[in-house]
Amino acid sequence: MAEERPSLTDRVANGAFLAIMALARALPYERRIPAIGWLFSRVLAPLARWRGRIRDNLALARPDLPEAEIEALVRAVPDNAGRSLAEIYAGEAFTARIHAADPLEGPGLPALEEAFEANRPVILACAHFGNYDAMRAALSGRGWPVGALYRPMNNEAFNRHYVPAMSAIAEPLFPRGRAGLTAMLRFLRGGGWLALGFDQFDREGAELRFFDLPTKTVLTPAELALRYDALVVPIAGIRQPDGLSFRVHVGAPIPRGTPAEMMQALNDDLEMLVRRHMDQWFWVHRRWK
Template structure:
């Protein structure tokens, strides 16, 4: 893992990008919540996404995974995915307002809710299979509102100036959170062994991952969530914070626990479940990820 840069080592481009982000969020926070969230979504989809090249990359990935779609539909989905990403970022920085809305609606649903309840009552470890779909933090807020111990592994951003406020923002939604790295991983395992519910992402390309199928294409997938579930007799549960049609509310869908078998079979089941979710609501997944590397295809 690259060594974190110190304050003196932050480049001017990182400082400029961070200042621009803070300016947008500062302007948005002046607005009421119901206007703030769509404003940042609009900024991501109409300004930041095209300038950063995210819109083009999202369309390219859509053409690869769903070639049957017409170009106009790929443009619409890509724009919606960036709008969702912007809304999610605004929600993270809305702190108490965001978590209060989740707490007041208690949005947990699906066949896996009873399994989570039983696991919490018996201190059984749980691995929550998460993706960049809808809003990942809606799930953490919903479980924490039930009083269940939910933790998450996170990757610090490359821009240390951004980390200075981003990490406290995600920590405010629910704790504990664990940074990738030796010390963070050790604390994460201790939390899991103690009966915690640990959120782990699985929807990004991993260079040393196993080649599994995603949208009928080979993509290297991390096996860690399944391996930890097998090692610690933990439930492996797919979960997603699905954005509702009003653009502000959520339904946190908890899937049935995945049967223990081999790590490859279990992670393929998570890939299949995520693909089902994406095909139903394609504009809620972050299509900007380089999920399919050319050399693997």
């Protein structure tokens, strides 16, 4: 069966992205990453109407913020998103920096070391915060078996280079869908470590709390952990003030309980992290509906 050709709109958007990245690659790494961040903050965010969504979410979750801080976040959140995408496409220049720094830290790190020695499966509970791929690079740099579930992009032309770029940071990757799910569960049963996001609205999820607001939260990370006796740890790549380096913080393991109790604990942990680094969570998502 012939592969369906991407639409003209998708091909044009993809071509524009590749042209921008090609120009950016002419810059040294230390200038390239902030340059793409600036482009996202000053050009893409207004065009994509991200600024309005950020303001709407902040009005719900942090109505106490002064206007000056809101305005700063409206610019900083897209900047972090742009930097993160540029880092994915930086390839070895990005992963080599992470591997050399070995930035893993936090109260959950000894538990990860024990899980590796025992060949115990691990659920790495992560969010759209800082740079998700800094975490994958840091773990793979130690030779630890980190895999991830991902949602293929709607733009198939973009997806054709996006997936190889992510794969170059760490493998395996599992696309959402039946085949990906089967391979993912086989990996987890064999002692693999699976990175799963939990911070987006899930229509089929349980109604839990985040920033003391009700929101539907996926239960899958906790359910898989209970089914396969996997360790559950919150983990995040926290961008440092220089805008280029990271701390990869491994939180304390989540105690076993009901899936809802475990996911609420993860929501609470993420909320504390976001409150400390408001500019690093992707406030563009429609987390509350």
